[in-house]
Amino acid sequence: MKKHESDRLRSLFHEINSTEPSIDFEDRLMQQIQMVAEKQKSERSVRTKIVMLLSVVAGVVGIFGIPALIFYILGWSPNSDLQMLKSDLxxxxxxxxxxxxxxxxxxxxxxxxxxxxxxRKHLWNKEHKHQ
Structure with a gap:
């Protein structure tokens, strides 16, 4: 009978241990979750910075490249046309x-x-919208 009670107590302890994790386990789990979240946030910010840099470069190339391409296709020569423009002005x-x-x-x-x-205004609005 004593053995039966000890088995019963052992089964209760096993049940308690499996249903409720220890406080140390919870703390370590929360730290790991927080580290993973910070890592993902930093990766997103790096990706966002890269995409923003590429978009600014593409915009600058577009500002200079599109008019240059149009003038090249139309056969615009800066020397002769500027002389005509200068005489008209x-x-x-x-x-x-x-x-x-x-x-x-x-x-x-x-x-x-x-x-x-x-x-800058768009980025400021986007940054303050999420806060």
Missing amino acids: NFGFSSLNFSSSIISVSCIALALLIGDTLI
Whole structure:
């Protein structure tokens, strides 16, 4: 009878151990889950940075490449057409001289500034939307 009771107690201890994990096990499990979550978050942020960098590079290449391709397909020669444009641009100010390269660089800088502002605003909105 005593043996029967000890077997019964042993079976109760086995049942308790299998249904409730120890606190140490729970702590280690939560630490592992937290480490895996942080690793996935850092991997996502690296992927996001790479995709963002590639999209900015593609945008810059598009800004310069698409007009260059269009001008090349249309057979636009910068030397002859700029001379015609320069002779047509007479505003009546003899001391005022417009250089087409300065105007084009200024327009490109303005376009890049506008694009940068829009990208930064979009990223700021996206970042603060999830908080």
